[in-house]
Amino acid sequence: MRIIVFNCGSSSLKYRLIEMPGERELAGGEAERVGPKTAEPARIHHQVAGKKETIVVEMPDHATAFTQVMRLLERDPELVPDAIGHRMAHGGPNFKQHVILDDAVMAELERIQELAPIHNPPAVRLVAACRRLYPRLSETVVFDTVFHATIPEVARSYALPAALVARHGFRKYGFHGTSHQYVAQEAAKLLGVPFEELNAVSCHLGSGGASLCAIVSGRSIDNTMGYSPLQGLMMSTRSGDLDPAVALTLLVRAAGNGAAVEGLLNRKSGVLGLSGMSADIRDVVARAADGGAADIDQLAVAAQVYLWRIRKYLGAYLTLVGRAHCAIFTDTIGERVPHVRWAVTAGLQCFGLDIDPGKNEAARTLPADLSTPSSRVRILAIATNEEVAIARFSYGLLAQADAPAERIAL
């Protein structure tokens, strides 16, 4: 079965065509600058069997981007998908499992999309477009929040009046679940531990969003993100944890304009806001280490705050997990920036973490074990692959439902 996995951003559409159950990637790429016209033309970077091409094409919306991607694939009969797997950031309170799309699912997706106003609406529009344009193709929806459905009530509860919570649904959801689960499964394989017995702290450190996840017996028991992806670690443009009184003060200063404050905290804070220079922590760490910049103090502070928050949450979650098998680093920063891994684990021998500086610096091919032989808790760098994870879930769902996927009529 060939499953095309879509990962929909606000102005982009990433895709991978994966043959299941062998998990062989047949094609992939990304449509960029989807939406209103920008200074540069919209284009699709498409790759098949190592051959890359870039196609410039107008894509005023995700439905058009999807159609263009399907046309590229349809040039080769061997690349025609049998099913579609969608990534959805937020599953709300009712999606506790990944699902096969039907009318009821579609209605619920539309109902909850404002829970993640940046991430869900374009993805929901894409799902709707796929249904309309390829109605005979099976579609699945894989939610970032599903892995965190096991977070116990004590951890997901905010200390708010019960009636208020019942009325508005305020609770921790947690995000990046697909990635956390994927790398934890890979870690279990690497360590020879049954996934159902794995205790770990997973650090998904992306170039955009980032979160830590505490895992006990293969189940998520906490995640640093909360009701929304704003809470938790300092991220590229998100503030992360912030005194709620400060958020309300900002609201007063903005004359009650909640969207302006959300914009400030989601898009102009974090690494970008604190450094004043870049939203990418790699730039900030490099410039701070370089020492020549005029704003060196501010860059150093930005780097320190970023690293300090990860270290603090790492300690909190290692305490929660108890006897952890491993700490896992993944996604762009976690996989590729040794300095970050070192800075947040060095000196944590008390928690059983003993990083080997040489192995850490040398880790180019992943997965890699970065810990010394005597480290009680293994420190692992594992490349995440959310698309493969989505393909696995989708294949499992479709096989279970025994729904014969139909080949698209050319």
Next chain:
Amino acid sequence: MNTLVLIPGRKSLRYAGFVAGAETCTGSIRGFRWQGPRAALDEVRTIVQAVGLGDDAVSVVVHGLFGGEEFPRPAALDQDSLARLERIARQSPLHVAGSIETAYAVQAVFAGMPARLAFETSFFVDLPLRERTYAVSPDLSRKLALRRWGYHGLYHEAASLEVGRRLRKRGFQDPPRILSICLDARPEIAAVLGRRPITVTSGATPLEGLPGETNSGEIDPAVALALAGEAGLGPEGANALLVGESGLSGLVGHRVRLDDVLTSARSECARARDVLLYRMLLASGTAAAALGGVDAVVFSGRYVSCAAVVAHHLLPRLDCAGALAAHAGEWTIFTKPLEAVLAETAIAN
């Protein structure tokens, strides 16, 4: 020197008189903000004179919650400190206004007597930059004087000092890594290295951090904005709800005290207790990571009598994760009330 300690609160003024270090009288005047601090202090003066604290030999200590960066240590109550209080009034309007009102009343009622101001935030003035900085633009932080503070500095400092003394007596040489847990209406956990705080759970205001008797503690900032917006409360209404109707009382459904929640067998308290202990566990793990391990655990605060409940929940888990040094399993309690801490702090400084 005899000492009179004054602790102005939102609704009442607590006072305590000390003769040669021993507490001779204690009490509170209700409605002191309503009737005016001066009338309340006249009443206090009459009471303490009746127990032998003569006017000519009393040093007055006024407690303040927020002293900002203007008050890195206790200060004499004089024109200079009053001017400094005025300068920080906008940073924490409610708390500083209370301090200013009380300070002027002390000058009037106890004229000519030495008086000092002692603040909970002083201990945290030099909190490391990485800990006190929020991830927003420096311009915004400057405009709002935005940074993290702790709001039980007097307890944390006194308890840490005592633990340090005990450890040194036992031959401990290095600055001890102390997990300091203050059990008060707004509980607070700090990591202290020797005499220096490294982390603290509270934030720019006492709202952030652990859930308290009526304050929510940490929540997603998006929830605060949703309360003000979609829930229709507006910023002031949302703030009032988060400060005064949430926390342990919000979880239980009616007003409760922290010691009730920690010790009560009533099932209605169970969930609030679980949430509080869970957050305390996370904060303790955070502190342990900041310190690189824990040498000593000390409890303080108004509800320090409940320390065993908390210790029995936290310590085995910290130990399991490896965060406790071998000798840290013996937790200690710091039993002095805030009044006594203030009396000693003022003398020491």
